[in-house]
Amino acid sequence: MRIRIAATIGLTSLIVLAGCGGGTGPAAAEKSGSVTGPVTVFAAASLTESFTTLGKRFESTHPGVEVTFNFAGSSALATQINEGAPADVFASASPKNMAAVADAGTPATFVRNQLVIAVAKGNPKGITGLSGLTGPGLKVALCAEAVPCGAAARTAIDASGVKVTPVTLEQDVKAALSKVRLGEVDAALVYRTDAKASAAAVDAVEFPESAKAVNDYPIVVLTTAKNPGGARAFVDYVLSADGVRVLTEAGFQAP
Missing domain, CATH: 3.40.190.10 (Periplasmic binding protein-like II)
Structure with missing residues (x-):
């Protein structure tokens, strides 16, 4: 079938x-x-x-x-x-x-599942953690907080003490990842599994605060x-x- x-x-x-x-x-x-x-x-x-x-x-x-x-x-x-x-x-x-x-x-x-920062191949913006998502002009996608990946992202960001202002809030993790794949944003907080599935198109940046937001x-x-x-x-x-x-x-x- x-x-x-x-x-x-x-x-x-x-x-x-x-x-x-x-x-x-x-x-x-x-x-x-x-x-x-x-x-x-x-x-x-x-x-x-x-x-x-x-x-x-x-x-x-x-x-x-x-x-x-x-x-x-x-x-x-x-x-x-x-x-x-x-x-x-x-x-x-x-x-x-x-x-x-x-x-x-x-x-x-x-x-x-645990979050990573998805970035374009080669990590052209040199992002190494959540603090790297606060740079001027840097575009970030997050999931909406009603969605599990969005709630986890908010928990991790709050734990880091940094302020991340997304340019878009997506309704599921695939949509957030797609923004990186299409070059519409510089980074997105997505699940490790989704970044791995798209390893040919994106790189995954691990960050310690993700351990506080495991789903x-x-x-x-x-x-x-x-x-x-x-x-x-x-x-x-x-x-x-x-x-x-x-x-x-x-x-x-x-x-």
């Missing part, structure tokens, strides 16, 4: 955690014949590359399943779900946005899931050894 990515509408302890979602393992579900049909996954934009890979692998071992993804900012996804958008699984970039979803059930934290990512089978068996199997697969491997290779950290 080919994975379809929907347009936006508006990692061994980890395996144990999968039980928090009330699911049975993928093997058990497959044996019972319950893993079939469409599974709709709403996931934070920063999970795009990793989840696309996991979705393809999940489909290859479950021929009766088709996974559809809706990637966007976690706050937007939470709003969409609360407004009735059909989703089976929600993977958020922060517990706050997960908690905002009335039908979230009991989520499990499956990875963590936990929870995942859950929604109580309103139309395909709860398929959804539980997908969540269990994300929490499996194969899922852990894909996510850590992308730069995510174990919780």
